[in-house]
Amino acid sequence: MNSGLEVQQIKTMENKETNLPSSTPEAASPLLLDAREVTIRFGGLVAVNKVSFQLHENEIVGLIGPNGAGKTTLFNAISAQVPLSEGSLTFRGPEGKIDLTRLQAHDMTRIGIARTFQNIRIFKRMTVLENVLVGGHWRYRQPAISIMLGQRAYREEERKRTAEAMELLELLGLARYAHDPARSLPYGLQRRLEIARALATRPRLLLIDEPSAGMNDQETMELVDFIQNIRRQFGLTVFLIEHDMKFVMSFSQRIIVLSSGKKIAEGTPAEVQRHPLVIEAYLGEEMDYA
């Protein structure tokens, strides 16, 4: 990758609290996100109930659980879209520890957290390229300042932004659609575009909410490769919600299981799969591990 897309050098943070199963190769990686006793209430409903977990650099961690378990709500809390009722969320930002509960949703890209949504959110009328340009927008000067710098500097910056966005699309296999309206892409590619836009913000933590929903088996398997590749290429930590057990178990190093707002299990795919509480929580749902 050229310098434009080089992964940021990350300062290491002291970490005395790694607590991963020994079977996880990332056990020694620095801590990135520390969630403690996270509780989120909506009126009388406890959507997330004292959930604690940690994410480390370069991990892919799956978040599973039946409908209404609180998975999306937990993502909403990490991305400052819903307030915590109790507990703490700490992120290792570029300049040290950050208390996520003090931030607003628009602060997330600056500190290195990006997400996708359960229902794809892209600008359907914009082109594929424009969608990615919007994602990277925050890293550049505002137009008013650029105009003061003069037309040439402004044009130069535009050229650089477009080149970077095209490079990202190239890397993600979307370059040939760059000038097509986003709505014309098949569903699987719209998902990729949403991820591309999130990547344009250069996150260190990428939250992906149910990416395989609505996809056939072939698209799902391609998505597994895609997510593994971007994690490697961008040096990301990926936290991924998934309903499809087979899919999440095929690539997660570690899985956290929520049920009725509570964390009922955490471990490697093999550990979680045979956990009695997980089996119980999924009873009545289709158990499709094979």
Ligand SMILES: Nc1ncnc2c1ncn2[C@@H]1O[C@H](COP(=O)(O)OP(=O)(O)OP(=O)(O)O)[C@@H](O)[C@H]1O
């Ligand atoms: N903004 C909100 N206001 C009130 N209740 C909410 C809100 N968001 C979520 N809930 C409730 O919180 C609970 C958890 O919802 P959440 O969307 O987090 O579940 P989920 O695990 O993502 O489920 P699914 O697999 O269906 O996406 C549900 O009972 C839901 O109705």
Ligand SMILES: [Mg+2]
């Ligand atoms: Mg959800």
